[in-house]
Amino acid sequence: MHIEQHTTGQVLILKLIQARVDLETAAVLKTRLRESIAAGATRVLLDLDAVRFIDSSGLGAIISGLKALGGAGGLAISGAHGSVRDTLRLTRMDRIVPVVETEAEGVAELTRA
Amino acid sequence: MRRETLASRLKIDSRASELPRIGEALRPLCATLHLTPEECGRVELAVVEAVTNVIRHAYQNRPGHPVDIRFESSPRRLVVEVRDRGRPMAAEALPAAQLPEADGVDLATLSEGGFGLAIMKTVMDEVEYRSDSRSNVLRMTKRWPGGT
Numbered sequence: 001m002h003i004e005q006h007t008t009g010q011v012l013i014l015k016l017i018q019a020r021v022d023l024e025t026a027a028v029l030k031t032r033l034r035e036s037i038a039a040g041a042t043r044v045l046l047d048l049d050a051v052r053f054i055d056s057s058g059l060g061a062i063i064s065g066l067k068a069l070g071g072a073g074g075l076a077i078s079g080a081h082g083s084v085r086d087t088l089r090l091t092r093m094d095r096i097v098p099v100v101e102t103e104a105e106g107v108a109e110l111t112r113a
Numbered sequence: 114m115r116r117e118t119l120a121s122r123l124k125i126d127s128r129a130s131e132l133p134r135i136g137e138a139l140r141p142l143c144a145t146l147h148l149t150p151e152e153c154g155r156v157e158l159a160v161v162e163a164v165t166n167v168i169r170h171a172y173q174n175r176p177g178h179p180v181d182i183r184f185e186s187s188p189r190r191l192v193v194e195v196r197d198r199g200r201p202m203a204a205e206a207l208p209a210a211q212l213p214e215a216d217g218v219d220l221a222t223l224s225e226g227g228f229g230l231a232i233m234k235t236v237m238d239e240v241e242y243r244s245d246s247r248s249n250v251l252r253m254t255k256r257w258p259g260g261t
Contacts, residue, residue: 020132020133022129022132022161022165023129023132023165023168023169024129024130024132053136053154053157053158053161055158055161055162055165055229055232056162056165056226056227056228056229056232057165057226059228060225060226060228061225063223063224063225064225066220066223067220067223067225070220071220082150082151082154083150083151083154083155083157083158086151086154086155087154087155087158090155090158090232090235090236091212091213091228091232091235092212092213095218096213096218096223
């Protein structure tokens with residue numbers, strides 16, 4: 001899995017360049033999230049625009065990042081669409097983590113947090 | 114009314130890189146059943162969760178073992194069976210599985226895993242599991258309005 005990253009204000013944006021986040025690729029996301037948070041990131045936006053499929057392995061990686069934050073700062077998801085957005089809704093993940101349309105909305109959401 | 118039943122089979126190896134083949138196998142069946150992309154995506158999710166459990170738990174992440182997936186579709190109904198020859202699942206796992214509570218979520222107790230079975234139960238109308246000395250079989254049935 002390739003993950004591009006940049007920072008806007010205090011928000012670290014991780015853009016997944018990967019069509020599937022499943023058992024094969026979720027560990028990469030989990031490691032990257034935990035390393036970024038260990039390095040000091042407290043507001044993390046995951047851009048899932050390029051992702052076409054996510055399963056419980058991918059959701060587990062996101063929850064792992066949320067737990068690593070330990071309630072400080074925040075984590076949000078942007079760009080989720082189609083099957084990915086449906087899976088976030090189906091699993092109620094969208095009630096655990098803010099899910100927004102655009103990067104700008106995500107940055108605003110996390111800057112308020 | 115003619116009731117056509119279509120059956121297909123996908124045999125894969127117990128490795129994560131095989132998971133995309135599930136969606137590829139399902140797409141023609143989804144077209145036959147006239148499922149929306151969302152409905153087809155949910156069925157793919159349920160089957161991927163079932164096979165992921167087989168890889169992780171039945172075969173303990175060891176490649177080189179068979180996973181046999183059988184699809185049987187008739188108008189408004191789809192049955193998927195996932196068979197393996199690994200460790201059987203604990204009897205209480207399937208009835209106990211549930212999605213995480215989303216309201217008033219407690220980070221300390223929020224689990225990073227274990228949603229696979231709950232996703233299958235949420236997406237499909239029936240999920241059954243049986244195990245004998247030869248194999249384990251997870252059978253999932255999805256019905257759509259007007260189906261039997």
